[in-house]
Amino acid sequence: LTAAIPDRTGDDVLPGVKNVVAVASGKGGVGKSTVAVNLAAGLADRGARVGLFDADIYGPNVPRMVDADDHPQATESETIVPPEKFGMKLMSMAFMVGEDDPVIWRGPMIHKVITQLIEDVEWGYLDYLVVDLPPGTGDTQLTLLQTVPLTGAVVVTTPQDVAVDDARKGLRMFGRHDTTVLGIAENMSTFVCPDCGDEHDIFGSGGGREFADDNDLPFLGSIPLDPSVRSGSDDGEPVVLDDDNDTGGAFRDLTAETA
Numbered sequence: 001l002t003a004a005i006p007d008r009t010g011d012d013v014l015p016g017v018k019n020v021v022a023v024a025s026g027k028g029g030v031g032k033s034t035v036a037v038n039l040a041a042g043l044a045d046r047g048a049r050v051g052l053f054d055a056d057i058y059g060p061n062v063p064r065m066v067d068a069d070d071h072p073q074a075t076e077s078e079t080i081v082p083p084e085k086f087g088m089k090l091m092s093m094a095f096m097v098g099e100d101d102p103v104i105w106r107g108p109m110i111h112k113v114i115t116q117l118i119e120d121v122e123w124g125y126l127d128y129l130v131v132d133l134p135p136g137t138g139d140t141q142l143t144l145l146q147t148v149p150l151t152g153a154v155v156v157t158t159p160q161d162v163a164v165d166d167a168r169k170g171l172r173m174f175g176r177h178d179t180t181v182l183g184i185a186e187n188m189s190t191f192v193c194p195d196c197g198d199e200h201d202i203f204g205s206g207g208g209r210e211f212a213d214d215n216d217l218p219f220l221g222s223i224p225l226d227p228s229v230r231s232g233s234d235d236g237e238p239v240v241l242d243d244d245n246d247t248g249g250a251f252r253d254l255t256a257e258t259a
């Protein structure tokens with residue numbers, strides 16, 4: 001993790017960043033942002049230099065999920081200094097628009113803003129820049145795939161058929177842009193009843209692993225459906241940082257698989 005940053009040419013986008021890892025999903029609501037935040041925080045916790053770019057322009061929740069106290073600062077040379085939390089440098093559309101303001105932009109505007117946020121932010125030297133994409137296969141994805149040298153993508157799905165079906169489209173998109181898919185993460189796998197301890201497969205079971213196997217991709221791990229994940233997000237304390245939490249352990253395993 002502490003190896004030297006490789007030399008790149010001056011023309012490169014993000015010259016000081018060793019790995020850019022996109023976190024993607026076909027469908028919204030499967031826990032993509034949750035995985036992105038816990039993956040980034042988990043990597044930082046392992047001692048890596050990490051940036052977290054929330055490119056989910058339609059639902060930029062990352063600042064809330066880490067309870068970011070500071071805002072980005074503009075410099076005289078028109079660059080942006082990102083705020084930091086849990087050892088991660090943060091950038092999000094949420095810093096740029098009002099809390100309840102919807103983003104209603106056409107493709108060229110999305111392209112301009114995403115490119116600017118990547119290029120003008122002082123990311124510095126990073127081992128990983130984790131990018132939380134919007135769901136689906138839209139303009140943000142296209143911009144990122146065309147402008148940033150991605151190390152690869154982590155695709156998040158629930159075990160449910162409709163989520164897996166939509167994730168398949170994401171795989172095709174990455175395939176067409178010669179982008180490596182680092183693996184599949186299955187979220188909301190099993191619900192362990194806090195009262196009786198019984199396990200319930202609310203969104204089905206095994207769909208993520210099957211999907212990974214069918215496509216010869218690494219399976220990065222499953223995260224149970226657990227109220228502490230939800231409360232960790234709402235309270236701005238990623239569960240991966242809670243050493244006593246079993247689901248935090250599942251996120252730490254997922255981080256180790258991805259690193």
Ligand code: ADP
Nearest residue numbers: 028029030031032033034224225226229230233
């Ligand atoms: P997406 O980015 O795919 O739209 P989010 O990460 O915003 O999804 O998650 C959607 C909602 O589900 C959030 O309220 C989040 O806290 C909750 N959530 C995500 N993963 C889990 C989980 N494993 N257990 C419980 N709640 C979860």
